[in-house]
Amino acid sequence: MKRVILIVLDSVGIGEMPDANVYGDVGSNTLGNMAKVRGGLHLPHLQNLGLGNIEPIQGVAPVACPAGCYGKMAERSPGKDTTTGHWEMAGVVLEMAFPTFPQGFPDEFIQAFAMRIGRQVIGNEVASGTEIIQRLGQEHVTTGKPIVYTSADSVFQIAAHEEVIPLDELYKICEIAREMLDGDLKVGRVIARPFLGTAGNFNRTTHRHDYAVEPPHEMLLDVIKEKGLQVMAVGKIKDIYAGRGVTEHVPSISNRDGIDKTLVFMGQRKSGLIMTNLVDFDMLYGHRNDVEKYAQALQEFDARLPEVLAALGEEDILMITADHGCDPTTASTDHSREYVPLLVYGKQINPGTNLGVRSSFADLGATIAAYLGTDALRNGQSFLDDLLKR
Known part of the structure; x- marks a missing residue:
């Protein structure tokens, strides 16, 4: 029974992208800057998966033998918003950014x-x-x-x-x-x-x-559903994809509630994808430049991570990433154009594999599609061969 559990830590970026200057985000690093301001972050379980092996984060050391695979992903689409980031994960790469209205609407x-x-x-x-x-x-x-x-x-x-x-x-x-x-x-x-x-x-x-607007072409959730598998959405995932491809969904009122509901879905042992967005990092702390509560929320997620790992089945793969940055240490209260972390864990993966810098979030969707045996996506390069034990 193949299944992927994808947890999106909303806004948990890991350093500015090369084009950050175009977005006014030079110097942004949600994880790194928070750690510096606080004198470190205490995230032992994420550290064990390899978070500190991706980029230097004060308090999160690189480990010699990470339990997971690790890397980071660049966003190929223009923009730095929730919809763009989630769509790209699912294989939709935009050529033009969604319009913004700095002077208000006409x-x-x-x-x-x-x-x-x-x-x-x-x-x-x-x-x-x-x-x-x-x-x-x-x-x-x-x-x-x-x-x-x-x-x-x-x-x-x-x-x-x-x-x-x-x-x-x-x-x-x-x-x-x-x-x-x-x-x-x-x-x-x-x-x-x-x-x-x-x-x-x-x-x-x-x-x-x-x-949300509907994705412009077939994407990950569509092909999973077409394969006869389940797409179980927690939090605002259903809204982001305008309901496309979702077979079951539950709203969430907090990160804690989102993790609880993810664990419920995991306990049902249905093949397919469980996709969860944990929005508190972004909505409650990133946009309010609340460094301390943002850090506390990360540490609370880290403390719950062993429950998620313990609930994994033999053919389950857990993926943890983000959709953009929202550095609470900068003057801006907006999202930031950043790389996002990529951590992968499962009983049949090659622990300690460095997945490098992926050129698109779409690589994530391509890998999930390959693992679940669905039709290939329009965009993305699968890294499944690097993950699985031989």
Whole structure:
């Protein structure tokens, strides 16, 4: 029973890519810089798999005989957002980046959007989600106007108080936005950002929902499903791929919950792919430049890793990676253009294999496809032969 468990540590980059200057990210290194600022990271289980063998990380030493295979991956697609990173893992390499709107969305679009939803909107600016609900939240509560904002990423975000605009209505508003945002306005994701609380103490809830564009061609999740295997998605994975190829999915409310639900899927012993996104690193800590809590979240994941390893079957392969960086030590609160770590473990792999610097995240998808025996993907070079024992 062949199965791959793929865990995406959202935003856990491992050093700037050669084109980081194009993105304003020179010097970014999510793992390395955090470790320097804190005087080290304590990640003994990731260290044992070979994390410290990829790049120098204070507190995470290289080991002579790593239990896993290790390397890092470059992103071939332009951009540094969640959708682009996850799509490339699944074999979709973009030629053009999704559009961004540093000055906000065009007035004509905002007016047409307001007409469609029957409510005027406020905001329409680049902003931090936590900051803008504190600043505009009371006006929203008073007027009923949803808060629209974006970031350096290709997103159209809509924040609303759950007691002012009920979730069902907010989700419908987002569906309308997704339908309207096409052509030059075709952002990667529309995101519902519900919140609760009172003035000065507004807090986002766990009812976030993402509306992504569909991948433009067949990708990893599609070919796994077509093979008759299972694609079990944990967290926002289903949203990122617009539901394509997913056979089962469960939302998650935290990293801890995401790991718990991954373990439940692992216990079901179904062939195919379990794919999990652990979003807290990015959403709660990276974008808020919270070095200490980001580091604590990494250490909490590391402490749970033995549970995941113990649940692996004889033909299971565990892969751990990320989708981009989000260095909390820099002045920016946005994603960073970084390499991502690649760690692979299983009972039938060659431990200690250096997988080198992969030229695309798509190599990951190509390897999973080869292991599960599906049709080949359009992009990516499999490293399966380097992994398996002979």
